[in-house]
Amino acid sequence: MTSPTSSHSLKSLLNPRSVAVIGASEDQTKFGGRLYKTLLQHHYDGAVYPINPTRDQLFGLKTYPSVTDTPQAPDMVVMALPRDKVKDEIAACAARGAKAGIIITSKFSDAGPEGLALEREVVATAAAHGMRLIGPNCLGLISPANKLVLCSSPAVNVPQLIEAPIGFISQSGALMGTLFDRSYGMGIGFSHCVSVGNQADLELNDFVEFLIEDERTQVICSYVEGIKTPQRFVELARRARAAGKPWLMVKAGATDDGRRAAYSHTASLAGDFAALKAICERENVVLMDDPLDMLSLARAMVRYPRRQVRNVAVFTTSGGGGAITADQLSRAGVGLSTFSDATMAALSEHYSEGQGANPIDVGGRKPDATSDIGAVTAELALADPGVDLGLMVLTTAPDVPGLTRQMADGADRPAAGGKPTLYVMLPGRVAAPAREFLVQRSLPYVDTLAEAMAVLRGWKAWLSYQEPAAPVRPADMAATPVPAAGTLGEAASKTLLGQAGIPVNIERLVRSADEAAEAAAELGFPLVLKVVSPDIAHKSDVGGVALNILDPDDLRRRLALMQASV
Amino acid sequence: MTSPTSSHSLKSLLNPRSVAVIGASEDQTKFGGRLYKTLLQHHYDGAVYPINPTRDQLFGLKTYPSVTDTPQAPDMVVMALPRDKVKDEIAACAARGAKAGIIITSKFSDAGPEGLALEREVVATAAAHGMRLIGPNCLGLISPANKLVLCSSPAVNVPQLIEAPIGFISQSGALMGTLFDRSYGMGIGFSHCVSVGNQADLELNDFVEFLIEDERTQVICSYVEGIKTPQRFVELARRARAAGKPWLMVKAGATDDGRRAAYSHTASLAGDFAALKAICERENVVLMDDPLDMLSLARAMVRYPRRQVRNVAVFTTSGGGGAITADQLSRAGVGLSTFSDATMAALSEHYSEGQGANPIDVGGRKPDATSDIGAVTAELALADPGVDLGLMVLTTAPDVPGLTRQMADGADRPAAGGKPTLYVMLPGRVAAPAREFLVQRSLPYVDTLAEAMAVLRGWKAWLSYQEPAAPVRPADMAATPVPAAGTLGEAASKTLLGQAGIPVNIERLVRSADEAAEAAAELGFPLVLKVVSPDIAHKSDVGGVALNILDPDDLRRRLALMQASV
Missing domain, CATH: 3.40.50.261 (Succinyl-CoA synthetase domains)
Known part of the structure; x- marks a missing residue:
């Protein structure tokens, strides 16, 4: 008004x-x-x-x-x-x-x-x-x-x-x-x-x-x-x-x-x-x-500003809870981390054979495992470079409050790198003191797996945002020649689109792995890699498109693959 | 073992x-x-x-x-x-x-x-x-x-x-x-x-x-x-x-x-x-x-054995809650009932203009509405023949326990026909006495809309189950002649499939609306209606297929439509 x-x-x-x-x-x-x-x-x-x-x-x-x-x-x-x-x-x-x-x-x-x-x-x-x-x-x-x-x-x-x-x-x-x-x-x-x-x-x-x-x-x-x-x-x-x-x-x-x-x-x-x-x-x-x-x-x-949450380690007191959580993470499009060999080796000291993998059921610990297994597990798993966040799925167990405290302590240790944790408190009454503890420690928790999935989905969406590329606008439309009949290459097509004021993504033409690495350093990740050849109009049909390249190693590996297949 | x-x-x-x-x-x-x-x-x-x-x-x-x-x-x-x-x-x-x-x-x-x-x-x-x-x-x-x-x-x-x-x-x-x-x-x-x-x-x-x-x-x-x-x-x-x-x-x-x-x-x-x-x-x-x-x-x-839950009336203490509920019901594939004219008229005595529709926000009542508006609303809406279930979405309001009791009382009145109700208790502490009341009255409740949707989806799936048709199995395969080249009619195709031991649905060939009604009485609903004509191979292209016919009136109406369009 x-x-x-x-x-x-x-x-x-x-x-x-x-x-x-x-x-x-x-x-x-x-x-x-x-x-x-x-x-x-x-x-x-x-x-x-x-x-x-x-x-x-x-x-x-x-x-x-x-x-x-x-x-x-x-x-x-x-x-x-x-x-x-x-x-x-x-x-x-x-x-x-x-x-x-x-x-x-x-x-x-x-x-x-x-x-x-x-x-x-x-x-x-x-x-x-x-x-x-x-x-x-x-x-x-x-x-x-x-x-x-x-x-x-x-x-x-x-x-x-x-x-x-x-x-x-x-x-x-x-x-x-x-x-x-x-x-x-x-x-x-x-x-x-x-x-x-x-x-x-x-x-x-x-x-x-x-x-x-x-x-x-x-x-x-x-x-x-x-x-x-x-x-x-x-x-x-x-x-x-x-x-x-x-x-x-x-x-x-x-x-x-x-x-x-x-x-x-x-x-x-x-x-x-x-x-x-x-x-x-x-x-x-x-x-x-x-x-x-x-x-x-x-x-x-608020608790974890600007931390990544792409890949999750699940700690649980129930193998069944771990299995349902893995299903729900898959459906929510959030990754279940694969632990590194070093993490697996460190966990295998405390867990029975095959049990030190993600999701980790604390119940799979060795009979003679350390009494602070919750802290050790949280620290080791969060220290893994492939883990962004710890999802603690607590079920009814003999000492839920004690185990919750252990997990929080483990996540606080320097090796865990301050990575985010989210607690899923599935029990009712039995977990009430654990919920109070989490509030006192300012640690986020939810009461159902569905809520946890909604939180992780939204969080990941916010963090994985990419600024849209600025459109390239023409100074002088007349300078663009109308193309002759036939197939126009990708670069020429984009120039034409850009000059007509239609936003196109930023690109660099590279001729070698080194040039690719240099361009990547300038543009940042993730990247898409495409073959450019006058002989190839349908690039993906011949393995000439690689999506979602995440880092320099990935770039080199997939460029080599493409060179071999095209 | x-x-x-x-x-x-x-x-x-x-x-x-x-x-x-x-x-x-x-x-x-x-x-x-x-x-x-x-x-x-x-x-x-x-x-x-x-x-x-x-x-x-x-x-x-x-x-x-x-x-x-x-x-x-x-x-x-x-x-x-x-x-x-x-x-x-x-x-x-x-x-x-x-x-x-x-x-x-x-x-x-x-x-x-x-x-x-x-x-x-x-x-x-x-x-x-x-x-x-x-x-x-x-x-x-x-x-x-x-x-x-x-x-x-x-x-x-x-x-x-x-x-x-x-x-x-x-x-x-x-x-x-x-x-x-x-x-x-x-x-x-x-x-x-x-x-x-x-x-x-x-x-x-x-x-x-x-x-x-x-x-x-x-x-x-x-x-x-x-x-x-x-x-x-x-x-x-x-x-x-x-x-x-x-x-x-x-x-x-x-x-x-x-x-x-x-x-x-x-x-x-x-x-x-x-x-x-x-x-x-x-x-x-x-x-x-x-x-x-x-x-x-x-x-x-357990509380409502064998009651239908196809179409839902939503009672709420929040217009916003009603809007979100309507969205979530749509996504869950559960219908929001459209009230009959009689129900709308009855509700309009108690609600301001345009407010007596589904979802009903109790806050939209007239300033001089009866003090037991919760009971009256629940009774009137559940009495509507197009309503199978009342979904009570309670938000924080001055007297949540009192209103909850009113709704339960209204749903208990004879006119409401014993139809199921499900309470969604969105508040925390404020709704604790209302939750206790619901437990005492053996009325089902959940704490989030997501839970309500999962309940309704599963409930509807169970109730809408249709027994699969028994397969028709051949007594003597040799009696089935291999068809000549060309297009085989639906009835002949099904006979052939049935004789080969492949299950087919049960059907009756009818020649008039009366014959259709008679066959329907025998087969039960829902039914599919299809035109049979040697001139028509692709029935649905010409309006010759009507799916999900629910009752005799529906059958007559859609048969007439088909006769007019084919």
Whole structure:
């Protein structure tokens, strides 16, 4: 509706020095009562102005009959009034000089044309005084980083907020509360959570921009129904990438049924999912199916920034668990590492014949194996150069907490190189103390193999991103001669395409293994190797194409193979 | 190794009148100590003979120096001796007249040729006296139906076993313990759980046969690495089907990595997964990816035997949750019901415009809606003839337990027709009392949408099974003339195929809508309708094929369409 705010001003909006709670009360059956109590409970250190014309004080704080009576203009106001009273109250707040307001009330643009018209009037009323709005039809915000909770969900009724560098912007208030609750139980914290509702004024992208610049946020999570400003979305994705901050997203409306449901929820047009998916892939925004998995991935990314997760070593307390895990990794497209001979030899000192391979079942240890077998195994396997990540699949065993601690200790030893670990806690009650230990040690865990696979898939997708090549654009189209009839070679075809403004990949023509190595050093890996010969039009038919070359040795080996076969 | 036991004798083997615990002790760091204590703890009502040459009594029970000293021959013995002592002990037990033994010890056929040779000797030693064996390399059994726990897993250290008509046969002991633990936390019980280990004597199929005949088991769950007797597997699948007992299976070794891992675990050859999958589809054994999902499905099937689950109504406390659920149902191939006009009209009395559609967000109710909106909504939607199942997707909301109770009450009302419901409890802590309520009411729930989708997919697969047509086999091949060159009609082709012993589907040639209706009444639905004409070889090119006709109305409508288009 209005021009995008700068994230600088949003930063101060989201960190107000004072908050007025319209309709504050002590009655916990009412929205204003729960919201007010929650705000006080989490030690917000700005001024709080409860607004209630019928009371002198509430929970010991002086109460004001209206926002015009507060000692200073509040930076932020929050309200859940009946819909018909919202516009007048916003007018009063804006006139008083409030900088921002949260409108919880629903039935605006989410309830048809009449509500939409009213919503526009409310935004215009606020904008006339420079006041910005969050909502309507939202659940407010939860900012552990600012000790600021403006949200009535029972989810925020916790003894202590957990602060962690994970920001979460949600187009669904109930999902925000739900995920906050579920995350809290798993020891996952946040910097800021914002429920954007109908996005009448401030929209999802405004908050994403804020999170990109926010130094207390490292990973951005989002639940999205519709994107209001797609071009800005692309720009922000690039800025997030440049800042090294992963942006994860669950998008409702991937299917026809989901699209209809999203529309009836916040009147968001979900748009074409295939197009969004293509954009997300190009811009390295990680799309996930499930919001819980998104938060588990965020926790893992925060714990292990920028580590590789291509190939996995599985440690387990169950041979069966190892077999199922191997199946699921294969299906998820995540590699099960093959241990080096040195690793196998070192493990064979502790494991029975054939048991020191990946996945490793700790139950396969020798009868006289060392008592800290969990630590030794984790250290040895993670030290293997072909292993990027340790996946600890714990089943019910005599001492799950002790073994979990051993594995964590082993992974902490210098030889393990600080490589990431992810724990899959399959037991229920038996693993409760182990889960607590993992939270204390800030080690990421999930409760099912399916969650682990979703985390690894998303993590790998983010890490394996390749910047798209810049398109080669023509200075002068006329300089390109139209080719004669016949087959055009690859290099000539690409020149022609590039000159017409169509992006082509970068290439170098090389004549020997040494030239290839030199070009590779310049271009970086992975690479594709192709034969160039006027005699060969269909290169792959004759073994003249080698894909996904990963390093200099691979390049030499596969060039030799190609020279032999073509 | 030996001939299959009859399930009649297995029934008495698994319900022994006396158990000897070899190596019993009070030391809870030792296997024999944990196992012995657990057996006493769960009030097994047969005789218990602790065997320990160094003690007079253990936990108040008289102890015997050896199995030869017990007052009677024990029906069952259980042992976790070092491998080298197993054969002699089995020999002593067999000679004493023990009917069955459980060998926990590993490193037999799971540890190479030498172990395999020893394993065969042990089985032969037992068989010489008619003694049957479970294991080796197993975790024993847990039979809530018999109050018999012969298992040392910490998972069975619970105040009270939960009995439910779910049997579970596992080729992995650790997974059995883990799933028992996780299930216990969700209120899921069992009739019998058996860990089969290396299946040296009694094998998976023996126990499946027992469960098919066991009157306290309705649903059979299995974790399988390799199938020893495939033909018997097929026979048992048919018997389970005939008995109306769903058989669910998680199979390790679906991928190359999984196959290798399964082999190193119990030396099982996982076999070709595609072939097994085809057999399971043909025989209606439901393959699942995750063992936890398998148990959640078993609980739902036990609660709602033989109810349809094709089309789902979604009730939620979050529009966003509804949208994601709609997406996931689409991906899982489960239908989102379209409410009838009558249902929509009834809901519109309680919901704002456009909000009384599927998925229904309870938050879309009218401001003055009835206070038991959850009950009214569940009743109205489940009463819709197009709805088979209610999927309740609960997010964090002010009174999740109260709303959950309302939904359960509404689903219980007569108009709702006893249709199945499945609750998806997305919140953490906030939903804990609601989870307890669901367990008390025996209502199935899961904790994530992914689990719900796996349950619905598997459930639908089981219910939508169609008995394969019996093949028509030739009495006399010579009677079939070899056709002349040219195109052979469908009926003639099928006759020829059938006479050659190749199964063909059953068909009737009809000449009118009435004849079609009559044939349909005889054959049952679903049906395929095809045009028969010597002028038409490629029927579907001309609109001459109609698939998946579901009822008589559908048949008449689509026959008329075909007559108009061909």
